[in-house]
Structures are given as structure tokens and as C-alpha cells.
Amino acid sequence: MIGKKLGQRDVVVLDSIPMLIICIALVFGLYLSCITGIASNNAMRYMIQIFLFITLGEMWNLLSGFAGMTSLGQQLYIGLAGYSVAVMTTKFHMGLGAGLAVGVLVSTIVALLLSLILFKMQGMYFSISTWVVAEAFATLFLSWKFVEQGSGMTIRVVPYPRIGEICILSLMICVVAMITVYCLLRTKVGLGLTAMRDDITAASAVGVNVFSHKLIVYLIAAVFTTLAGGIFFINKGIIYPENGFGISWTVSMIFIVTIGGTGTVGGPIVGAVIYVFLQEILARYPGWSNIILGIITILVILFLPTGIMGTLQKKLRFEIFSSKRFSFAKHK
């Protein structure tokens, strides 16, 4: 989007039928490799991580990059998701689907209630408040007997899903999340969001309902973050308050979006792939990993302020998943 606006020459928007075919082929290929067992368990372990982090990145990007709501508390929904699945399977002996459904329900209610308070704040105050709320939930779960306090909960279902099934589920969530973001940005809501990001006062002066726009984005982000978080903990099998509600979730989302390119739909894909592999490499140097991730983020902000995807799009003058909209009056 930024690349397109600043360039004088025309930009090739790769949104045509061939692009669609490539995307479908890619998704179908990944799907086939999961069900036929071409991909090894190890490869699928990486793929699950990548798909889930793409989803989380896309959602954080939607919040921060497109709607200007820099939340530091998205881990709240990940924790709620993990605990919903754990409670439903362990305490009520229900299936994983029921766990995820309850997770989405709980997250939606929490998001609706929080929106009333959080949306009164802007900028840094909003960011800090979201973090505080997430920390409050962490403390609550640490002392709540029903969820085994700090000793955590395991997710128990018989039979436990195989890694291939979890992988397909993550792929599905990831694809649906991306389609949702892509479509949302091309509607009137997306247009309103772009206006809000540029100037919130001017946006409301032309008749953009700021509250409802924020609410739509916040709810969508909450739901998909919940789904991705739920699947992450189904894959892991165990949840503690510290890893469910930890700030490190948001740290990784920020890393993924900044590296990939804020405000681009393609960015979080690049960011998530880099993040998952970096995490794997850095696991050998415990204690150093966060420092190295931090240094990389700072370097990218300094030298590639629009991220890898943003810079590539500007240099090579193309755009994938363009958020170019305007349905009600065509450009000439």
C-alpha cells in the first residue's frame, strides 16, 4: 500500500487469476503433503508453528498495522483458548472441538466487555492497558483452584489427534484468517480503517464510526488468536498460566510483523517463516535468543522500516494481496 502510493510509476498488483491459482495450488500441496505423509513428522512440527504464527501475525498486523490499535495483550486470548480446551477436555470430558468452541465464546465475551473500557484509550495507554489486563488474567489463573493454579493443566482426549491432523487444522485456520483479513480490507470497513490509521479525527469528521470499526477488528483478532492459541496448546498438550498468558506471545507477534512488513498482508508470512527457523537455531543458545531477536528487530526497523515484504514491494514494484479497495467509485 505504501509502496504503491509513493511510486510515480505504476505498480503491478499480483492479484489476478494466476495468483489465485498459485495460492490454491500451494495450499492444496501443503494439504496433500500432510495427509499422505510425504512431510515427515519433524517437517509438520515446523509447519504447524509456521501456520499458527502466520495467523497470529496477521491478526496483530490487522490490529496494529491497519487499525492503529497496538495491543500488547493478545496473549490473553491465547491463554483463554488453551485453558478452555484443557478445562473442557479434562473436567467435562468433551472433545477438542467443544473446547475450541467454548474458547471462542469466552474470548468473544471477554473482548466485548473489554472493548467498552479499552477503546476509551488511545495509543500507548491502550497498549499498556491491554497488557495489564492480560497480566491480571495470568494472576487470576495462577490462584484459581479450578484450573489447578500454577501447576497447570494437561489436555486429555482419547484418541489424541495425530500431528498430521493438527497440521491440517492449523493450515485451515491460517487460510481462513488470511482470507478474512484480505476480504475485510477490501470492504468499506477496510477503507475506514485506513482513514483512521492516517488521522482519527478527520476520519470521524467524514463519518467513519470509529468505535464500531475498532470493535470489528478487535473481535476478529480475538477469535482467530483464540483458534490459533487453542491449536497451539492442543499440539503442546499442557498449559501453565505463565506460558498461556505470557507477554512473549506478543513479542513474537511484533517480531513477525515488523520483520515481515507492517501493514502488508504478505508480510506476516515471511516474518513467521523467519521467526520459526530463527527460534529453532537460537534454541541452542539459551539466554541469547531474545537478545538476538531484539537486535534483528532493531536492525530491520533502522534499515528496512517497511519490513522485508514492504521493501521488496517498493523495490520491485509489485504487490501481492493488495488491500486496494474502493468498491463504490472506480478509479479512472
Add this chain to the structure above:
Amino acid sequence: MSEPILQVQELNAGYGDFSALEQASFSVDHGQIITLIGLNGAGKTTLVKTIAGLHKPTSGKVLFMGEDITRLSAEKIVSRGLSMVPQGSRCFNRMSVHDNLLMGSFPKSARKHAKETLRHVYELFPVLEEMKKRPAGTLSGGERQMVAIGRALMARPKCLIFDEISLGLSPAIIKDIYKRIIQINENDKTSVILIEQDTQRALRTADSFYVMLKGKMVLSGKSNEVDAEMLKKAYFGI
């Protein structure tokens, strides 16, 4: 004479304990240009923000074409036909000039006529059509102000509020912009409210005037019958 298009009755508003508006009342007739003048901090911007639904009043009433719009949200007020050009030439910097203007027809009521209104705006500001593909952030102050005015016109307002339109612009550009405002008023019968510190120019343009001081309306009258001495006293509160 029919009833006024906009009536503000005893409006009170503030920020926390600080009251910025005290019993402010004024009215605008159909097709009229009025000006609200006053020093910095007199409450002019708070007043228009409250009218436009961007700030909530503590008490009082705003009637637009007979309808009570005091508690309506900003976007509903815009779709009723009351638009504002906010202070400081605020544009959507990363959007093109063209997109900025189209944003103005965001309300449903305006969207049907978007194409037609756009042609009208380009006729009024031909310079905008020449640079319609440029991002608004790269324009000069005067051009950005034109974008902001054009954008407000896209909502097809019946009453248009200009908040300190001349702020930070060169005299030549201010003159040009005032010419357009008069044109908008004459051609479309749009009522206009000018919030100004440039008292002389505002008085020359407007039919009637109101002077604000410390949140109160301290003087009002017809622009052509203004008493310079009284105006000065009211303006500075001496």
C-alpha cells in the same frame, strides 16, 4: 423567514473539571454565512466539535433542520448534512488526493452521488484533479486545505463548518480559499460557519458574527453594522 438550519441552545461542555463552553447559543439561517471569532482558548473549537458530535456536551441542545442532533454520533450528523473541515488541514496522508475525496462520501447517503459530487469538487478545485494520484501527505499546506474542503463537500452538506481555515496559510492562499467558500455558499446554498481568528476577513465575508470569550458568547450582530470599539472590547475582554 423559515426556521434556522442550525440552532445551538445553551450548550455546556468541558474537559474534566474545566468548563470550555458556558451557555453558548447561536443560530444559522438557510444559506447564511456566519462567523465565530475569538481568542485562542475561547472555546470555538470545542463548540464546533460538540456540534459535530466529536465531543459530548454536559447540557444544552443542538437542533439541525428542526431535529435534535445533540446526542447523535459524528457519522450520523455527517449523513444528516452537517459537515466540518477540521482545524489544521487534516488529510489522510498515505491516501491519494482522489481517495481522500472519495473518503468524504463515506456515509451511505452521499455514496450514491459520489461520482457526480466528485466532478463538482474538481470543477471547484481544478488543481486537485491535476494531482489526484499524489499522496495527500506530499501536498503543500494550501493544497491540503483544499483537499480537506473538497472532502467535506463530498458528503453533500447543507451546512459546512470551517475550523480556522486560514491557520498557517499565506495571505494569497487564504484569499483564494475564501473565494471558494463564497462560491460554495452561493452556488449550492450551503450555510457556512467560519471559525476564525482573522477577524477582518471573516467579518467581510460573513452576514453576521458572534464573539466568544472564555467559553461564553459575549457579542453578536450583523457584520455590516459592527462597532469596532465594542468588538475590540468584547474580543479581548476589556
